[in-house]
Amino acid sequence: MSIALLTALALVVPAQDSSLSVIPQPVRLTRTLGQFVLSAGTVIATDAASRDVGYALADYVAPATGYRLSVRSSGGAISIRTDTSLARLGEEGYRLTVTPAAITIRAYQPAGAFYAVQTLRQLLPPEIFRQARVDGVRWRIPSVSIEDSPRFAWRGAHLDVSRHFMPTAFVKKYIDLLALHKLNRFHWHLTDDQGWRLQILKYPRLTEVGAWRAQTIVGRPDRADSTKWTFDGRAHGGFYTQDDVREIVAYARARFVTVVPEIEMPGHSQAAIAAYPELGNTGSPIAVWTRWGVSPNILKPEDATIQFYQDVLTEVLALFPSRWIHIGGDEADKEQWIALFGMTPEAAAAKQSWFIHQMDTFLTSKGRVLIGWDEILEGGLAPNAVVMSWRGTDGGIAAAQAGHDVVMTPGSHTYFDHYQTLDTVSEPLAIGGYLPIDSVYAYEPVPAALTPAEGSHVLGAQGQMWTEYIPDSRQAEYMVFPRLCALAEVVWTRADRKNFADFSARLTTHLKRLAILDVNYRRP
16 A cells, blocks of 8 residues: 555544443543454563453453453553553553554553553444453454543542342342442442441341341322331342442452442431340430431430440441442431530531541551531531532532532542433323433533632542332442443543533443443433
């Protein structure tokens, strides 16, 4: 082929080729001529730091291709190595180059190499996600030059397993899906009024009693008339043993996902009080809650309760290496404090602040960071706390302006328990609200009210999956996907690279991948 013809062909290759269906969209992607063809003889070469990433790539492609690619220290057509010269891309950035002769992945840290592999998976035909050999497919990867790094450090997804227990296999599947979308935080909501899901060896009744409720309300309750409520009459529950947790944490770590556990306090604690009535304000036995909403039963604000929960957190810290430990802090109904202890509303707010401060001091002494919902701002924010702003953005703005780090989680754009369409009749029952995928995609995590210095405190954002009306993992998938695909692009891709029409075109191919992965996504 003549040089003139090659030059003419190069002129028609776009600098940013959006026909390649990669989600989230890379920072810079240039399509070049040709393609790399994966074969049984392809060898993956890595350095020591990237060895596990090389094995992960081999594991990803083996089922569908039938190829067991060798992973060596040199001599491979696929080269994966760390490179200190790419420090400017950060710990999660990478450079991926595909030519007809070779695939080269370079990253400052192994996490970046892992994300390059996720991109590479999406450049292959969708059938690469099959778990059995697919005949008749040529495993071609288009020639590209990609340089990529995330916009935000905190790119997360939340899962409430307290209202409805989700099996370990699904939790691991959820983590796999986070990793595919380059999300790096799994916020695991483990305790609430309706169930305590984490084994604590020092306090076995937390799971013996607190992990099980007698029944579950059917449908959406009539808030004005509880006589109209109906229940299914079936016990519901389950919990994760400490070995289960270790397995899940290790599984996530291998995929560069940090598991952030949430242990609710001082509100949303009826399951714990049912197990240990002395934690409550009345001392009377109560049952694990069978209603939705905000329970009036709240933890007793005294030193013995603090000690109990610090004992719990001691075991939590041994299980979860996460820098961040979530203590909830939201929707704490203080009427019992006001009525039983003669507190004013202001004193009750101060008492909750005292409670949170005790936990902040404890976690800080252990080298960890407390994170809580934006109600922890009330009565004065603990010195080292990180705020999750869920009641809009005001809490996040206030925290950032005060010099605290923030994760943006507003219900308006990140609550996937809301309906995806205004036609609620044909949709599964949801808690309410309306959040279509284009609204998720349009979200901007850094509020305009913040200065650039204040905006630097916005760590990122995450999607929330509350499960009051989500009875099982299949419905959870339906509510989360494909909206989480949109949010993944919000937190990874620069704002000036986002385009919803382009995203929608790429999503068409991406949904084929989700279907192969047996994700029960909602079809647009």
